[in-house]
Amino acid sequence: MLLRPIDPSEVEAVADVHRRAFGSDVEADLARALMLDDGFVRTLSFVAEDGGRLLGHVLFSRSWLERDDGEPGFPLLVLAPLAVVPESQHEGVGTTLVEAAIALARESGEIGMLVFGDPAYYGRFGFTDAWAKGIRTPHPTEPTWGWQALELAECVLGPSGILRVAPPLDAPEMWIA
Numbered sequence: 001m002l003l004r005p006i007d008p009s010e011v012e013a014v015a016d017v018h019r020r021a022f023g024s025d026v027e028a029d030l031a032r033a034l035m036l037d038d039g040f041v042r043t044l045s046f047v048a049e050d051g052g053r054l055l056g057h058v059l060f061s062r063s064w065l066e067r068d069d070g071e072p073g074f075p076l077l078v079l080a081p082l083a084v085v086p087e088s089q090h091e092g093v094g095t096t097l098v099e100a101a102i103a104l105a106r107e108s109g110e111i112g113m114l115v116f117g118d119p120a121y122y123g124r125f126g127f128t129d130a131w132a133k134g135i136r137t138p139h140p141t142e143p144t145w146g147w148q149a150l151e152l153a154e155c156v157l158g159p160s161g162i163l164r165v166a167p168p169l170d171a172p173e174m175w176i177a
């Protein structure tokens with residue numbers, strides 16, 4: 001299995017990976033909009049490929065922590081969405097994609113990443129409650145749990161604030177699971 005950034009010509013094929021994984025157009029439309037947005041972090045948004053078939057994709061977009069104390073904020077990453085096609089789920093593809101992206105993000109000097117998802121899945125990568133770290137979502141979440149952060153550089157997360165996200169994620173319905 002090969003991990004690599006997507007080629008711009010693959011946006012539709014990658015959106016289809018999300019459509020098949022989630023069984024809905026919502027995440028596919030979000031993934032497409034994010035891949036075409038200025039906030040798309042192409043270098044970390046790996047696709048998993050095997051024998052020319054796309055098996056999975058992890059998508060990262062740029063966000064900014066707007067601090068409550070008025071001090072300059074800092075850039076963070078948002079992981080969303082993550083998808084593995086149905087016939088390749090439970091084979092470690094999702095884990096491989098996320099672990100590879102975390103390693104490269106850390107190496108690249110990124111500060112941290114956020115995800116709104118199941119702690120039973122993301123906990124294995126070291127994600128912990130983001131509310132407890134003072135990081136608030138741009139819109140109310142439903143459920144009220146599952147907002148998680150992973151610190152990539154030591155002792156940087158701490159100042160409380162609101163996360164400003166890329167336009168495709170900046171809509172109330174994007175925060176309702």
Ligand SMILES: CC(C)(COP(=O)(O)OP(=O)(O)OC[C@H]1O[C@@H](n2cnc3c(N)ncnc32)[C@H](O)[C@@H]1OP(=O)(O)O)[C@@H](O)C(=O)NCCC(=O)NCCS
Nearest residue numbers: 021022082083084089090091092093094095117118120121
């Ligand atoms: C969730 C998903 C990305 C995981 O990728 P994957 O390659 O299947 O996962 P891995 O093989 O790396 O890990 C599998 C383990 O993750 C856990 N897991 C898988 N899906 C999970 C889910 N939806 N919630 C919580 N834990 C999950 C299980 O413990 C599973 O272990 P098992 O195979 O022994 O049952 C993939 O199943 C998927 O695309 N699902 C549909 C879309 C989705 O729900 N995406 C999540 C976005 S937040």
